Amino acid sequence: MKKITLILTSVLALAIGAKANDKNKGNDTVYTVDSQSSKLVWTGKKVTGEHTGNISLSTGSLVTANNKLKSGTFEIDLTSLTVTDLTDKDYNAKLVGHLKADDFFSVEKFPKAKFVTTSVVPKGGENYEISGKLTIKGITNEVKFPATVKVEKNKTTAQAKILVDRTKYDIKFRSKNFFENLGDKAIDNDFELAVNLVAQTGTAAAKATGK
Secondary structure (H helix, E strand, O other): OHHHHHHHHHHHHHHHHHHHHHHHHHOEEEEEEOOOOOEEEEEEEEOOEEEEEEEEEEEEEEEEEOOEEEEEEEEEEHHHOOOOOOOOHHHHHHHHHHHHOOOOOOOOOOOEEEEEEEEEEEOOOOEEEEEEEEEEOOEEEEEEEEEEEEEOOOEEEEEEEEEEEHHHHOOOOOOOOOOOOOHHHOEEEEEEEEEEEEEEOHHHHHHHHOO
16 A cells, blocks of 8 residues: 555656646747847957957857746857958958868868857846857867846847857967967967847747748
């Protein structure tokens, strides 16, 4: 009798848990990232200065529950990489070409980069601490950064600055960690990715994605 009671109790607990999960899932709202309105700005520094540019998003989504960020993912189109600080067209094109080559992002082999959240920790108000897996050149590493997320009825916006150690993704060109006597030709291991995501639901999302 005790055994039967224990089995029934376990089944009931599983059923309640399943209903709770379904209920929580039902509260989720998925916002589709608007790649046209969103913006990613990269900054790479070296001994003699820095370069900046833009990268476009391919796809992405943010998931909220009870007006709080729950998870997110976005894919970066590295073929769209540009340089914005150089006005000389030839020099600009040369740098873009080098960044897309094997010394840096190997864009022909790896045209996409991707980020997927693994942990979203609310820090009060619109502030969060986000951890996730960033994949570049087919190599995945964990990154952590603070972010500001504003959840509205049909739109969610998120801003963050992600510091990325390029050497962890086999981008070693002119890194002091791997080359000696670089002098003023050394390039910092870390580059910054300033992320400004705009994600929408319903008709606005359909219009943004062209679907």
